[in-house]
Amino acid sequence: MTQTRSRFLTVMLTLGLAFFYIPILLLVIYSFNNSKLVPVWGGWSTRWYQELFQSEEVWEAVLLSLQIAVVNATFATLLGTLAGLAMVRFGGFRGRTLFGGMLVAPLVMPEVITGLSLLVFFISLSELIGWPSQRGFTTITIAHITFSMAFVAVTVQARLTGMGQTLEEAAADLGAKPFKVLTAITIPRLTPALISGWLLAFTLSLDDLVIASFVTGPGSTTLPILIFSRIRLGLRPDINAMATIMIIAISICVAIAAILIFRQQQAELRDQQMAFKEEG
Amino acid sequence: MAAIDAFSDTPWLDPAGQKPLVQIKGLTKSFGAFTAIDNIDLDIYQGELFCLLGGSGCGKSTLLRMLAGFETPNGGEILIDGVDMAHVPAYERPTNMMFQSYALFPHMTVEKNIAFGLQQDGVGKSEIKDRVHDILTLVELQDYKKRKPQQLSGGQRQRVALARALVKQPKLLLLDEPLAALDKKLRKQTQFELANIQEQVGVTFIVVTHDQEEAMTLSTRMAVMDAGRFKQIGTPTEIYEFPDSRFVADFIGSANIFEGRVVEDSADHILVTTEACDVFIDHGQSVKIDSRIWVGLRPEKIRIEKSEAAASGPNQISGIVDDVGYLGETSIYKVKLESGQIVDVAAPNQMRPSSNSDRITWDDKVLLSWEPSNAMLLSS
Structure with a gap:
C-alpha cells in the first residue's frame, strides 16, 4: 500500500516538475535553432544571439528597464x-488602520x-501644471514605485514585528537618541528585509508589462513591452535567445x-559550537 | 541618633531624615481595562539592592519599565535623585537596565556592546577603552572582548549584559529577572557574584524576580507584589519571619496556617484559640481581643517527636504521620491532625535514616510543639 502510494506521489511530482520545466527547456533549445521559423528545427546555431547583441533596439530596452x-x-x-516603521513602531496614531489598509491596497x-x-x-496633471510634459522613464518609475513600495512595506513590517523592540529599548536605555537607535540598531x-525588499521591487519592475504599457510614451520601450510587441507578430527565435540569457x-x-545563505548558516553553526564549548 | 544616620550604610533600616534615591508616589498604570500597577508608593535608598518579588502578571516588570522610561504612567510620579521623571525620555534617564533576554546587540562584538552607551555620552576614545577594559575585568571576560554575543555561553552573555549596564555608572540599575535564563547551579553561584559586584560598585540595584530564594539571597529589602500592589515591604528576615498576611506567608517559603480567635491580649503575649490547638505568642504583637485572625507556622520551626502522649497545653498538637518526604538534607513530614488538617514539618536529617533506629516513619503517633516566639500572626 505504502509502496503504491509513494510511487503515485513520485509520478505526480515528476509530472508537476515536467509541466513547469519542459517549456523552459524547450525555449532554451529553440534559442539555438538555426531556422527562422520557431517550430521548425534547422540545426544548432548561435546566430540569434549574435543578432540580438547587434540590435540597438533591444539594448535600449534592456538599459531602460534596468x-x-x-x-x-x-x-x-x-x-x-x-511606511513599515510607521505601522509597527509609532503605536496607535490617528488613522493607523486606514493607513495600513491603503498601504496594502496596491x-x-x-x-x-x-x-x-x-x-x-x-x-490631468500635465494639463494642469504642465508636468509631466511627456510620458516615459519618469512616469513608469513613479507608477512602479507606487505599487512596489507596498511589497517592501509588508516585508519590513513582518521583520520589524518579528524582531521585537527589546534591542531598540536597550539602545535607548544606554542613551541613544531615537535617530541613533534607527541607524545603529534598527537599520542593521x-x-x-531591506535587501529582499529591494530585490523584490527590482524584480516586480523588471517584470511589469501592464502598468508600464499604460503610462509609457513614445520612444520609451521597456523590455517586457518590446518582447510583447514582437511576439504579437508571431514567435521569434531572437526573443527565445533573449529569454535564455x-x-x-x-x-x-x-x-x-x-x-x-549556506555560508551564513555555516558561520552560525560555528558560533553555536563555540558557545557550546564555553558552556563546558 | 540623627547625626549618625547621615553616615549610615543602611539608611533603609531607619529612614527618618534620610533622602531616598527613588521616590514613587501614587503610581498607577493600566492597559485598557487591566490595572497593572495600582496606586503604589515606595522609597528606595542609595546603595540598596531592592527586589521586586511576585508571580507573573503581578506588575513587577511594568514597574521596572516605568522606572526605565519605556512605559508612561497613568498617574502618580517617579522621582530619581529628587528629579521628576515624567518628561524625561528613556535615553536621558540616569538609569540603565539589564534585560531578561540580555538584549545584546548581535551585530556588535562584546567590546562594542559595552562601549555603545559610553559613545552615546560622547566619552573620549581612550577613556572608553579604559572603562570597557575595567568593567570586563570586573566580570572576568577580558579574553572575550572580540567575540560576538552568539559565540558566548549563557553565563557569559549574562555578564556582558551586566557589564554593559554598569559601565555608564548609572544612579540606578534595573535588572529584569537577571538570573532566570541560567541553569540552577550557575544561578546559585551567580546570585552571590551579583551581590558582590553590587557591593563593589555601590550602585543602587532594583531587581525583578519571581524566584523567592533569589530575592532572599540578594536583597537588602524586598517588596512582595500581587495584582499591582505591594503586599509587604521589608528586609528578607522581616518578610520571612514576620509576614503580615496569609498571602506573603504562603508566597515566601511555606507555612501551616490555622484560623483562630484572639482570647487574650496582654502587653507581653497574646493567646489565640484555633480548632487544632491554642497558640501562645510572645513576640509583642498586639491584636484586639475576640478578633478573627490567622496563625502561621513555618515547617522548620516545629519540633516533631514520637510520642503516644496527647497534647497538653498551648503550642502543642498531636497527630499521625501521613507521609514522609526525604529531601536529603531534611525530611518533610506530613502530619495529620485530629481535625483532618495536614501540617508540614521539616526536620534536618542529622543521622542517616538506615542507622537511625528511632526515626519517625509512616503512621507513627507524633507530638508537634514550638516556641512561643515562632508563630506568626497573619491578616487575611
Whole structure:
C-alpha cells in the first residue's frame, strides 16, 4: 500500500516538475535553432544571439528597464521602510488602520486599474501644471514605485514585528537618541528585509508589462513591452535567445544567494559550537 | 541618633531624615481595562539592592519599565535623585537596565556592546577603552572582548549584559529577572557574584524576580507584589519571619496556617484559640481581643517527636504521620491532625535514616510543639 502510494506521489511530482520545466527547456533549445521559423528545427546555431547583441533596439530596452528597476527599487525600499516603521513602531496614531489598509491596497488592486488610473492622473496633471510634459522613464518609475513600495512595506513590517523592540529599548536605555537607535540598531537589524525588499521591487519592475504599457510614451520601450510587441507578430527565435540569457542571469543570481545563505548558516553553526564549548 | 544616620550604610533600616534615591508616589498604570500597577508608593535608598518579588502578571516588570522610561504612567510620579521623571525620555534617564533576554546587540562584538552607551555620552576614545577594559575585568571576560554575543555561553552573555549596564555608572540599575535564563547551579553561584559586584560598585540595584530564594539571597529589602500592589515591604528576615498576611506567608517559603480567635491580649503575649490547638505568642504583637485572625507556622520551626502522649497545653498538637518526604538534607513530614488538617514539618536529617533506629516513619503517633516566639500572626 505504502509502496503504491509513494510511487503515485513520485509520478505526480515528476509530472508537476515536467509541466513547469519542459517549456523552459524547450525555449532554451529553440534559442539555438538555426531556422527562422520557431517550430521548425534547422540545426544548432548561435546566430540569434549574435543578432540580438547587434540590435540597438533591444539594448535600449534592456538599459531602460534596468534603469527603471534600480531607481524604482531604491525609492520603493526607502518609502516602504518608512511606511513599515510607521505601522509597527509609532503605536496607535490617528488613522493607523486606514493607513495600513491603503498601504496594502496596491497588492490586491488589479494592475489594469492601477495602470489606467495612473494614466488618467498623469494626463490631468500635465494639463494642469504642465508636468509631466511627456510620458516615459519618469512616469513608469513613479507608477512602479507606487505599487512596489507596498511589497517592501509588508516585508519590513513582518521583520520589524518579528524582531521585537527589546534591542531598540536597550539602545535607548544606554542613551541613544531615537535617530541613533534607527541607524545603529534598527537599520542593521533590518538589512536582510531591506535587501529582499529591494530585490523584490527590482524584480516586480523588471517584470511589469501592464502598468508600464499604460503610462509609457513614445520612444520609451521597456523590455517586457518590446518582447510583447514582437511576439504579437508571431514567435521569434531572437526573443527565445533573449529569454535564455535572462534565465541564465537569474540562475546565477539564485546560485549566489544560495551560496551566501549556506555560508551564513555555516558561520552560525560555528558560533553555536563555540558557545557550546564555553558552556563546558 | 540623627547625626549618625547621615553616615549610615543602611539608611533603609531607619529612614527618618534620610533622602531616598527613588521616590514613587501614587503610581498607577493600566492597559485598557487591566490595572497593572495600582496606586503604589515606595522609597528606595542609595546603595540598596531592592527586589521586586511576585508571580507573573503581578506588575513587577511594568514597574521596572516605568522606572526605565519605556512605559508612561497613568498617574502618580517617579522621582530619581529628587528629579521628576515624567518628561524625561528613556535615553536621558540616569538609569540603565539589564534585560531578561540580555538584549545584546548581535551585530556588535562584546567590546562594542559595552562601549555603545559610553559613545552615546560622547566619552573620549581612550577613556572608553579604559572603562570597557575595567568593567570586563570586573566580570572576568577580558579574553572575550572580540567575540560576538552568539559565540558566548549563557553565563557569559549574562555578564556582558551586566557589564554593559554598569559601565555608564548609572544612579540606578534595573535588572529584569537577571538570573532566570541560567541553569540552577550557575544561578546559585551567580546570585552571590551579583551581590558582590553590587557591593563593589555601590550602585543602587532594583531587581525583578519571581524566584523567592533569589530575592532572599540578594536583597537588602524586598517588596512582595500581587495584582499591582505591594503586599509587604521589608528586609528578607522581616518578610520571612514576620509576614503580615496569609498571602506573603504562603508566597515566601511555606507555612501551616490555622484560623483562630484572639482570647487574650496582654502587653507581653497574646493567646489565640484555633480548632487544632491554642497558640501562645510572645513576640509583642498586639491584636484586639475576640478578633478573627490567622496563625502561621513555618515547617522548620516545629519540633516533631514520637510520642503516644496527647497534647497538653498551648503550642502543642498531636497527630499521625501521613507521609514522609526525604529531601536529603531534611525530611518533610506530613502530619495529620485530629481535625483532618495536614501540617508540614521539616526536620534536618542529622543521622542517616538506615542507622537511625528511632526515626519517625509512616503512621507513627507524633507530638508537634514550638516556641512561643515562632508563630506568626497573619491578616487575611
